[in-house]
Amino acid sequence: MGLIAIDLDGTLINNQHDISQENIKAIKTAQDDGYEVVIATGRAHFDAKKILEGAGLSLYTIGANGSTAHSPSGTTILSIEMLKDKVVDIVKWLDHAHFYYELFCDDGIYTPKDARHILYQEIEDLQHVALKPEIDFMEFHLDKQLSQSGFVFMENNQDVFQGKQKIYNILAYSFDKHKRQRGWEMFKERKDLTLVTSSPFNLELEHPDASKGNAVGYLAKVLNKDLSPSMAVGDSGNDISMFGVVSDSYVMANADDEVKSKAKYVTASNDEDGVAQAIYDFLNRVKQ
Ligand code: CA
Numbered sequence: 647m648g649l650i651a652i653d654l655d656g657t658l659i660n661n662q663h664d665i666s667q668e669n670i671k672a673i674k675t676a677q678d679d680g681y682e683v684v685i686a687t688g689r690a691h692f693d694a695k696k697i698l699e700g701a702g703l704s705l706y707t708i709g710a711n712g713s714t715a716h717s718p719s720g721t722t723i724l725s726i727e728m729l730k731d732k733v734v735d736i737v738k739w740l741d742h743a744h745f746y747y748e749l750f751c752d753d754g755i756y757t758p759k760d761a762r763h764i765l766y767q768e769i770e771d772l773q774h775v776a777l778k779p780e781i782d783f784m785e786f787h788l789d790k791q792l793s794q795s796g797f798v799f800m801e802n803n804q805d806v807f808q809g810k811q812k813i814y815n816i817l818a819y820s821f822d823k824h825k826r827q828r829g830w831e832m833f834k835e836r837k838d839l840t841l842v843t844s845s846p847f848n849l850e851l852e853h854p855d856a857s858k859g860n861a862v863g864y865l866a867k868v869l870n871k872d873l874s875p876s877m878a879v880g881d882s883g884n885d886i887s888m889f890g891v892v893s894d895s896y897v898m899a900n901a902d903d904e905v906k907s908k909a910k911y912v913t914a915s916n917d918e919d920g921v922a923q924a925i926y927d928f929l930n931r932v933k934q
Pocket of ligand 1: 655882
């Protein structure tokens, strides 16, 4: 039996920040059928683990967009760190461009001590030009961003650069469209980095070998699981790499059109138990 890879935010997690009982039930059905159900998220491993524990789930977890993979008990299976001097250069550019950013390490999510004010200020500046629903949407995403577990507030980012921490992922975040575009333009051609996005407001940089798709392939090999049949379900740009690795790719109804065009099937939204529907559809399809 194969593997089922599920993204967290905008996919398994609904807009109330919960994993529904219907989705949990579907995961258990797939496990009973012999499938290895794996989480594949942009979140740091410890942050994802806490969310899964809250829902009573214990699963293999691909974290930081494929830079890490851990067993249900927390053993490291995959760890692809970024080169430190590359991180230093990128962070220098982000600081100069006045970006809010986070560095994902094994022991925490490191962010400059006063960086949050950049995000509050960006929303403040947009109050005059954006509509109320747009501001509400930004505030919803800001809450989600700041509710991750394991923040470490840096007095000085040199402490991390000179420390022993492995850095897996640099997440840059902005509500300013032009700032995000400048970031995207700056890094999109770099062959020595993976650049993806998992939210309307971020860009994420990793080692060029790191992607959710590569990590799914690697886990399948390590766990001796077949990739035909296998399924993946997600909602954002950072999920597209998985769609090419599995036999059956599902995209959430809440995804944007570009991501939708990359998957084989569209399932319901994250607020309508889209993951459960995708799992049942896949299990039925395989049995036919
Ligand atoms: Ca997502």
